[in-house]
Amino acid sequence: MRILVSTLLLSCLAVAPWPAGAAPCLVVTLTGTQGGPSSFNGLAGAGTLVRFGDDADDCSTVRLQFDAGRGTTMRLGQLGITPGRLDAVFLTHMHSDHVDGFADLLQMRWHFEYRRPKLDVVCSADAMVPGFAISCRQLVAHVADAYVKSGEIAQRVTEDRDRPPGGPADVVRVVTFEPRDEAEQVWSLGDVKVMAIRSTHIGGHASYRVDTPAGSVVIGGDAGNDAAAPPRRSSTSEQVEKLAQGAAIIVHSAIHPAMGPDKGSKMPRAIYFRQSTASDLGAMAERAGAKHLMLTHLIPPLGAVRQGPWDVPGGPLAEADYRKAAEEGGFAGNVVVGTDLVSVRLPAR
Ligand SMILES: [Zn+2]
Numbered sequence: 188m189r190i191l192v193s194t195l196l197l198s199c200l201a202v203a204p205w206p207a208g209a210a211p212c213l214v215v216t217l218t219g220t221q222g223g224p225s226s227f228n229g230l231a232g233a234g235t236l237v238r239f240g241d242d243a244d245d246c247s248t249v250r251l252q253f254d255a256g257r258g259t260t261m262r263l264g265q266l267g268i269t270p271g272r273l274d275a276v277f278l279t280h281m282h283s284d285h286v287d288g289f290a291d292l293l294q295m296r297w298h299f300e301y302r303r304p305k306l307d308v309v310c311s312a313d314a315m316v317p318g319f320a321i322s323c324r325q326l327v328a329h330v331a332d333a334y335v336k337s338g339e340i341a342q343r344v345t346e347d348r349d350r351p352p353g354g355p356a357d358v359v360r361v362v363t364f365e366p367r368d369e370a371e372q373v374w375s376l377g378d379v380k381v382m383a384i385r386s387t388h389i390g391g392h393a394s395y396r397v398d399t400p401a402g403s404v405v406i407g408g409d410a411g412n413d414a415a416a417p418p419r420r421s422s423t424s425e426q427v428e429k430l431a432q433g434a435a436i437i438v439h440s441a442i443h444p445a446m447g448p449d450k451g452s453k454m455p456r457a458i459y460f461r462q463s464t465a466s467d468l469g470a471m472a473e474r475a476g477a478k479h480l481m482l483t484h485l486i487p488p489l490g491a492v493r494q495g496p497w498d499v500p501g502g503p504l505a506e507a508d509y510r511k512a513a514e515e516g517g518f519a520g521n522v523v524v525g526t527d528l529v530s531v532r533l534p535a536r
Pocket residue numbers: 222223233282284285409484
């Protein structure tokens with residue numbers, strides 16, 4: 188009887204996934220908007236939270252975190268979300284500004300929420316570059332080595348013998364994929380599907396797209412064009428543009444053209460040219476048909492006189508400067524100049 192009831196329930200769910208009156212919804216929140224490894228004005232490091240659900244659960248059936256820079260758990264905490272409530276973490280690449288908060292996140296999950304299912308961590312397979320490998324798998328395996336070596340993990344296990352003895356790496360299931368020039372599905376849960384595509388920044392960099400019944404969002408990460416410097420059509424990635432076709436929201440790292448080598452910032456050309464400019468992102472978002480362009484990982488941050496060691500020529504930039512750049516690129520939709528915890532919801536309330 189119980190089996191019959193649950194079978195009936197399941198088949199009802201398959202026909203009508205949303206309770207009467209509940210509409211599917213998607214919320215995209217920037218958990219950190221700092222560009223690069225610097226620390227400025229309390230901004231958290233790069234990260235984007237994607238939530239999907241319906242009106243009844245505040246769009247929170249599925250929670251996905253993309254990158255986990257410095258302070259990610261603090262921003263999630265402001266939203267009332269503990270690491271144990273995440274269904275998966277996706278990493279765009281192995282730069283510290285995108286994973287500084289990852290050990291903290293896993294440590295908390297291991298410490299307080301180890302009884303929850305293992306956390307899927309989705310990222311590129313090892314990328315071999317001349318002389319070394321860039322390895323997400325190694326990052327996860329060694330994510331809490333300092334706490335293991337210091338004795339903390341063993342000591343915490345004496346406080347709670349049920350904690351997995353290997354430490355935070357024990358609460359993770361790593362899912363790797365080979366990033367390709369065509370989008371491939373790398374993860375799914377119910378109605379939520381995540382695709383990935385290869386993009387250029389450092390070896391193993393990938394960009395993601397989340398498709399849900401409420402709409403789609405693309406997380407570009409730090410993607411830039413495959414051509415490392417001009418002449419080229421755009422500083423943006425052609426693969427990301429392909430991935431973004433028809434997506435309502437694009438979240439992307441942005442550099443302001445004010446930092447360009449012709450403007451006197453002294454930022455090394457290679458570092459400037461490997462990022463997508465706010466104006467080229469505006470052009471790309473328009474070509475892709477996006478409704479919302481969320482600029483994040485801002486280089487330079489709003490109000491900063493310096494980006495790391497490099498001056499911001501002409502003085503600090505304001506929100507209007509990034510917006511203007513994106514609009515001058517041709518974007519007619521909604522430009523969101525990233526600040527920590529800013530969100531876009533689909534459908535809008
Ligand atoms: Zn970065």
